[in-house]
Amino acid sequence: EDKVVQSPLSLVVHEGDTVTLNCSYEVTNFRSLLWYKQEKKAPTFLFMLTSSGIEKKSGRLSSILDKKELFSILNITATQTGDSAVYLCAVDYAQGGSEKLVFGKGTKLTVNP
Amino acid sequence: DTEVTQTPKHLVMGMTNKKSLKCEQHMGHRAMYWYKQKAKKPPELMFVYSYEKLSINESVPSRFSPECPNSSLLNLHLHALQPEDSALYLCASSQVLAGVSKNIQYFGAGTRLSVL
Numbered sequence: 693e694d695k696v697v698q699s700p701l702s703l704v705v706h707e708g709d710t711v712t713l714n715c716s717y718e719v720t721n722f723r724s725l726l727w728y729k730q731e732k733k734a735p736t737f738l739f740m741l742t743s744s745g746i747e748k749k750s751g752r753l754s755s756i757l758d759k760k761e762l763f764s765i766l767n768i769t770a771t772q773t774g775d776s777a778v779y780l781c782a783v784d785y786a787q788g789g790s791e792k793l794v795f796g797k798g799t800k801l802t803v804n805p
Numbered sequence: 806d807t808e809v810t811q812t813p814k815h816l817v818m819g820m821t822n823k824k825s826l827k828c829e830q831h832m833g834h835r836a837m838y839w840y841k842q843k844a845k846k847p848p849e850l851m852f853v854y855s856y857e858k859l860s861i862n863e864s865v866p867s868r869f870s871p872e873c874p875n876s877s878l879l880n881l882h883l884h885a886l887q888p889e890d891s892a893l894y895l896c897a898s899s900q901v902l903a904g905v906s907k908n909i910q911y912f913g914a915g916t917r918l919s920v921l
Contacts, residue, residue: 724908733893734809734912735848780847784908790861793838793910795847 695719696783698796706804709771713799715781716763723784723791725757725764730778730798738766738779771803808832809913811896817919820886826916828879828896837879838910839871840895848895854879855901886920893917 699714717725724742728735739748741757741764748755752771757764768775778798785792809830818824828837836855840848853861854873868890870882879896897910 726909728912733914734895737909737911740909790853791908792850792853792861793908794850797847 694796695794696781696796698779698781698799700799701797702800702802704802704804705771707772709803710767710769711771711801713766713768713779713781713801714763715765715796717781717783717796718762719783719785719794721786722759723786726782726784726793727755727764727766728780728782730780731776735780768801771801773803773805776801776803809896809898809911811894811913811916813916814914815917815919817921818883818886819921820888822886823882823884825883826881826894826896826918828881828898828913829877830898830911831877832898832911833876833900834898834911835876835901836899836908837873838897838899839879839881840897842893842895842915844892852881883918886918888920891918891920 696717703711705711724740726740727738729738739755744757744759752769755766778800780798781796782793812827816824838853839851841851842848850863851865852871857873857876868885872880893915895915896913899908899910
């Protein structure tokens, strides 16, 4: 079954809107949760979250983790057309002595002018 | 600098060809990864190298053969691929601190592979 579930899968907004993207997970030996932005090719790193309740912020983007309820949200305020992309949530966890990163299916965000 | 360089950017090959994908990073990262990404799907882990040793093989068919000749380079050798292997192949790298990865993975732009 899916270990990382993102919602919504697709979102269309107008410039200036605020959006909230959701990510829930269910893994043992959790280490961290990461958010990436993928436009054409390479996923680019946005945030890494390891502790509950501490907001990470970068410009108009912010993210927070709740380790008790096993979810994270990514907020984007005052959206711009350049924010259009697929936003991927990934969870880093330990399994069998190794470490893995498993991705959710992503949220495709379209920001219209 | 968080650059991971992959070559070639595009590759078209027949099912009987042998080709290789190359990945290079100069960030001093000691963990490197290969992912496969099909259209409209998330990246799926294929292989992990840690300190130039293969640590994870996600039951990938033997027609994919990884190689890590040194700490900066990662190759993926391809042989007798099938059309369903057509995908974007992404390389990533991350630090390893005291045996535990600080797993912010930095990705290359990928090689778009088409198997005819």
